[in-house]
Structures are given as structure tokens and as C-alpha cells.
Amino acid sequence: MRIATLALASTALWTAPLAAQSTAGSSPQSADALHRDSEAQIVVTAPFGRRLDILAGTSVLQGPELTNNLRPQIGDVLADLPGVSATSFSPGASRPVLRGLQGERVRVLTDGIGAIDASNTSVDHAVTIDPITAQRIEVLRGPAALLYGSQAIGGAVNVIDRRIPREVPDEAVHVDAVGIYGSAAEERSIAGGIDVPLTNRLVLHVDGSYRETDDLEVGGFVLTSELRAEQLEIAAEETEEGHLEEAEEALELANLSGGLPNSATETYTAGAGLAFIDERGSLGVSVGYFDSNYGVPSRPGAEHHHGEEEGEDHDDEDHEDEEGHEHGEEPVTIGLQSFRADIRGEILTGGGFLESIRVRLGFSDYEHTEFEGDEVGTVFLVEGFEGRVELVQAERNGWNGVIGGQLFVRDFNAIGAEAFVPRNDTQQMGLFTLQEFDLGGFSVEAAARYEHTNVDAPPLGISRDFDAFSAAIGANADITDGVTIGANLSRSERAPSAEELYSSGPHIATQAFEVGNPNFDTEKSIGAEIYLRGSTGPFTFGLTGYANWFNDYIYETDTGLEEDELPVFQYFQQNATFYGFEAEASVVLAESAGWRFIADGVADYVHADLDDTDQPVPRIPPFRVLGGLEAQSDQFTARAEVEWVAEQDRVTSFETPTDDFTLVNASLTWRPWGRANGTAIIASVNNIFDVDARRHASFTKDFVPLPGRDFRLSARFSF
Secondary structure (H helix, E strand, O other), rough: OOOOOOOOOOOOHHHHHOOOOOOOOOOOOOOOOOOHHHHOOOOOOOOOOOOOOOOOOOOEEEEHHHHHOOOOOOOHHOOOOOEEOOOEEOOOOOOEEEEOHHHHHHHEEEEEEEOOOOOOOOOOOOOOOOHHOEEEEEEEEEHHHHHHOHHHOOOEEEEEEEOOOOOOOOOOEEEEEEEEEEEOOOOOEEEEEEEEEOOOOOEEEEEEEHHHHHHHOEEEOOOOOHHHHHHHHHHHHHHHHHHHHHHHHHHHHHHOEEEEEEEEEEEEEEEEEEEEOOOEEEEEEEEEEEEEEEEEEOOOOOOOOOOOOOOOOOOOEEOOOOOOEOOOOOOEEEEEEEEEEEEEEEEEOOOOOOOEEEEEEEEEEEEEEEOOOOOEEEEEEEEEEEEEEEEEEOOOEEEEEEEEEEEEEEEEEEEEOOOOOOOEEEEEEEEEEEEEEEOEEEEEEEEEEEEEEEEEEHHHHHEEEEEEEEEEEEEEEEEEOEEEEEEEEEEEEEEEOOOOOOOHHEEEEOOOOEEOOOOOOOOOEEEEEHHHHHHHHEEEEEEEEEEEEEEEEEEEEEEEEEEOOOOEEEEEEEEEEEEEEEEEEEEEEEEEEEEEEEEEEEEEEEEEEEEOEEHHHEOOOEEEEEEEEEEEEEOEEEEEEEEOOOOOOOOOOOOOOOOEEEEEEEEEEEOOOOOOOOOOEEEEEEEEOOOOOOOOOOOOOOOOOOOOOOOEHHHEEOO
């Protein structure tokens, strides 16, 4: 299923902190509350507020819908939800894009704290969370997401797994397993987790996963028509000059179709956790390992030479640099490993002003190597720590809230000839609060966050300090039974990242020369939302309109210049305006003989301009609409859907447009033991007509299309 959850239910973690969030054997909950599995309660584990829907629209993807949407990277898993796209750099690296915002403005979390990897550093870096191990994925939009940090100005994606158990299973051994086959990349994926109650209060968890894919099959040509025309022109010129081998290579590249070279992936994970749980609270620890290797498809013309002096002969494609290393058109691959340790604890105070005290800590040791053929190009090293403490207030006369603090520390180093970012250290300390007031049919929520950030680059002798303050207020009212109208207003501020400040050099994976600016100021914005959502009779719906006015908006764009035979992508800062909408609706068409027949739809749009230059913001997703028909029974769900994505011709200088495309998908889900059991087997086919499709938000859209026709068989077992 492709529609987002309207999370209108209160979060059970506040009212019953030790309750199971997805109890073994419980009903699998749908990807949306729009009449799908409506008897199941939607639970949001975000650690703020009993009614996060006041300030932030929430989508939840879980159960069979999550299984059907599983892809190697988290961005592609979520791309069909309203207001969500993906960077889709390659099959091995794809981050979420929320309301046209990506990178440093979207936080990817695991169980409430950051992934602590290098995926925010550059679009070619994978997120170190394998979606196949997820129990549920939550997408938080709007101003309340800022409580996760100023980097969540566009929203937050929270991935929930079982690695630190939240409950004591009823069974002697509880097993969850997932297996997937996908034809477009010959994907073979498997994951499993085991929970064992060692005592009536102590639970052990062990999990692991493995995924391997071949090069991706695509619909149509690999290159866009513009790049194909360039290669055909090069072929003609080389032929005229008598360079027949070069002409043949350009012609072969122009006609490349059906498959995307150097796009294979291999990923495996392993983890274990132990939790003590009783009526007074809980304490759990976990360790995990993530290992991924994936190819980076080449941009035509991106080959370049290293260590050459001006005037040197460039005739040979393969040559030696000053250190004697050969360089040429070698394929670029990335290998990364991440070790992570986590702690989650909660103490129930037993009354008074505080209901509970929560602690969440995470440490990560991350290494990422970019290879040119068999040679090591650049090595990225990240050691990071993130921790937060939350003082949860007890509800009194409709008033409740949370007060907390957060600490984030990251040591970043890049080693190699193409270390485009110098060694740097980031320290960030934040204080936050969220207060809620339920006035009976009318609710008010207010949030505030103060954050101090230090970004130090010792090799440059530069250290920058930033103070950022963010605040939001929202209100909603029940206009009829089951229908709510609301509005939010926010003022947000974000410190620039080390990459935005200090980048300066060639980056082989993005195949660009990237340039930052150490003099950037904080990025500030005023945001406003108005929404209407609810359910009446057979209809369920949600509609949100939003706008953001940025001062000193930081963005990266192609300058049209070249350095080291690479296009120069530079960070700039100026004012910008974003506005758009998200809509979703569902209607029960008929019910008969244990079946429900449903029609649903999603639409979203974002418009973004740079105010000072009167040009569009780069890489903004175009208008999109998706509609589906679904038939449900206790054991079966059959679905057919059509997604149409408009062309995007509102592009900035040196940015290429993307054509419109239409994807047709179908799926059949079988639940052998009914909805009361988490087991499901799903057969699906995506992009049935094998069309050429490209995401405009992608840095590599001109030479990395989306998958072609993809037959998939997925199974999730829970027993």
C-alpha cells in the first residue's frame, strides 16, 4: 500500500510506556489509517507529546505494506508517501526528501536518535540502517520535528526495530523473518530476529540480514536525451578526427539501455540486544554492525586526471600521477562499515510532577572507503555520539509536556588525494521543551529549542560557533465528530554543517568538485501550515498546505565551471521561499461477503524559489498524484495503482529538466492466518510497462533511472 498514515491516535508510549508497541501476534497495521485495517490502533513512538499530530503530520509504514515497499535504502522505501521523494543517487545510496528538503534538513533516526553516519555529508553515502530489519518507519513533518534537532527543519524519519526489546514475549522463543526476491536487480534479501525471555523481566534479542543485488535493469536508455545527444555529437567529432575507438565508445554510451552498469550492491548486518523490563521502568543495551558495498554509476565525461601539471600530455586514458598510481575510467565503488552501540532507559517516577525520566544514548564508529577500480581513493572516518534526556511531565487538567536536553558530538576525517572536506569536529548541545494543552475540543501545543553548535576545522585553523533558537505553536479544533482543522506557526534556525562550510576539492563518488563557504551564517525560516483531516462516513482524508520563508538558505548548485576536469558544485546562501500541499483520501466503495472495496489517492506539490536571483531552488520534486483500487478480506488484499509524476521544467541554471512519467503497479497479499497474525506473503509487479522514470530530486537523475519492470516476491513471518 502506498498511502501514509494519518496518526490521529495518542502515542501509547506516553500512557503506557511498557506496553508492547507491536506485540507478537498482534494485528499488522496498515501503511495508512485511510480505512485500511482501521480496527488496529496506530501507534507513534516519537518521544514527544501525546498528540504529535497537532504540530506535525505523521505517516507510519509497517506490516505487509512495509514489506511490499522494502528496498535497499530508506529513501526509496518511503518515496510513495505524501510529501516524500528520494535522492536516489544509486541503488546503494538513497535518502528521504521531505517537502523538497533533503540532506542537512532531514534527520534520519533509529529509535529516536541519529543514524550517526556520513549520509548527511553527501548524497553518495548510504544510510547505515537496513530497512529490512525495521519493524516500523515513522515520518514526521512540520515544526514539531525540530525537537529532534535543527537538522530536522524539513522533517524526521524514525526507524523502529526490535534490537532493544520493548516487551517480554509470551512465547519461549519469538521469531520474525523476512525474505525478498526482486527481478529488476536480481535482489536476494533475507533477515531474521529472535527474542528470548531469559526471565520474566529479562529479554535477549539477536538479529541479522543479508542482501545482494546485481546491476539494475531499467526501462529505456540509461542516459537522458540531452546526454545522449552530447555523446552522439562527440562520436561524430571523434569520427571526423579519425579517432574511431573514442567514437565507438561514445556511440556505445549513447545507446546504452536496459541495464545500469556498476550499480550492484551487497549488504549485511548483525546485532544483539538485552533489556530489563518491569513495572517501574526498563533498561536496554544493544550492539550492531552494518557492512555495505555498492557501485557508483559513472556520469559521462566525469573521468579526470590527478597529479598532472598544466601542459602535460593528456592523450593517454590511463596514466600515472605523481605518486605512480594509475588513473583512468575506473569504476567507482564504495565500501562502508559501521559499528554501533545503544542504550535506552526509562524510570517511572510513581507520581508527582514527572511521570517518567527517559535516557537514550548512541555511539557509532564508521568507516567509508571510495575505491577507483581496485585502488583506495578516499577514506571517510566518523566517530560520533548522541544522547538525550527527557523529563516527561504527568498530565494535569489537560496539560502535559516534556523538557529535555540533547548532546551530539562528531569527529570527521577524510584521508586521501580527494578528501574534499578537511578533518573537522562538530559539537552540538540543545535544550528543548514541548507543552500541550487539551481544552476539550480545542488543543494548543507549543515547542521551543535552543541549540549551540561548534564546528571546528583544525587543518584550516577555523572554528565557528553558532547559536540557534527555534519555536513553534499550533492549535487545532474539532469542527465535527472525527474532523479536525488546525494551524501551525514556527520560527526555525539551523547552523551550517561542516560540509557546507569547509568543502573544497574533487569528490570521486559524486564526480564533482565541491566548494563550501566558511563564512556562512545560520539558516533561518518562518513556517506556516494549515490542515484539515479526519474521517466521516466512508471517507477518510487529509489535506495540508504549507509555506516556508528562508533567510540565508544554504544550497548546492552546478556553477557551469570546471576544476580538475570536474563540474564545480558550490554552496551558496540566499533567501528562498517554499510552498506546497499534501493531500490524501480514501473511500470505502462497497462491502460484501467479507470483502471491502476501497479507492484511495495521494497528491503532493512543492514550489521553491531563490528570492535574490529569482530562480528555482535546485532538485525540487514536481507535482505527483497516485491513485489505487484495493480489495480486502481477512486473508487477502489485492491492489492496483497508477502513479503519475509531472515533468519538472522549473530548473535553475545548468540544471536539466525531467520528463513526466507514469508507473503502474499491482500486488496481491496473502495472510495465511488472517490479520491477527503478522505473517504475510506478497506477490507484486512494479513499473508494469517498463517505462523510463527519473526522480528530479536525484543528483544523478540524468544517468541513473529508476528500476524498470520489477517482479517481486516478499514474505514476512512472525511466530
